[in-house]
Amino acid sequence: MAEETKVRLHGMWASPFVRLVKLTLEIKDIQSEYVEEDLENRSLVLLNYNPIHKKVPVLVVNGKPLVESLIILEYIDETWRNGPRFLPEDPYKKAQLRFWCSFVHKQVFETMMSVLTSDGEEQEKAAKEFFERLSTLEEEIKNIFPEGIQVIDQKNVGLLDLVVVTTLSHYKAQEEYLGLKLIDPEMTPLLFSWLTALLELPLVKEALPHHEKVVGFLKYLRQETLKSTSA
Secondary structure: OOOOOOEEEEEOOOOHHHHHHHHHHHHOOOOOEEEEOOOOOOOHHHHHHOOOOOOOOEEEEOOEEEEOHHHHHHHHHHHOOOOOOOOOOOHHHHHHHHHHHHHHHHHHHHHHHHHHOOOHHHHHHHHHHHHHHHHHHHHHHHHHOOOOOOOOOOOOOOHHHHHHHHHHOOHHHHHHHHOOOOOOOOOOHHHHHHHHHHHOOHHHHHHOOOHHHHHHHHHHHHHHHHHHHHO
């Protein structure tokens, strides 16, 4: 990309999807401006850039907006060739990777959010579905890493690595607040090892907000969601 390229990311600090894009920009060493959005009072700029979903992240490159984190990541990977390539060249491997990234973002994340924002029988049902999704992912990890979890560093990190770590990075804060173990090394040992290795990456450590801040946000999110559903 030319030096005059201007990159701006509109996001919200607690969003794993925003964190995914921020981490990608940092790994690729792309200079960018970050704009924190208030999702309870969305700016006209955000609504103009993403009128369909009205959500973050939105990546603006030379005035042109891109939305949806996985689409943004593919754009970044195809545009900036420096640093690690996040997607394989082989079309079949690329298609498989896209499927599992979507699985984590939709199946795993959505059921996890249901656990965090529900109570009683509804929460028990959501937790059961969440653990079923993790078990499915655990089985796939055996295919991804047939020889076990290999050394992961900033030079070889891939798209699925980034999706997994940004989706599940705050499981300890979630467990502390809920009193429910979400990532169990006995139930899903490969996922636990993989996630642990990813969380040790320096750039990942730097990108994550403080534990206490996340716990506070979870408390707010849960209270507001339960209040709206009971109203």
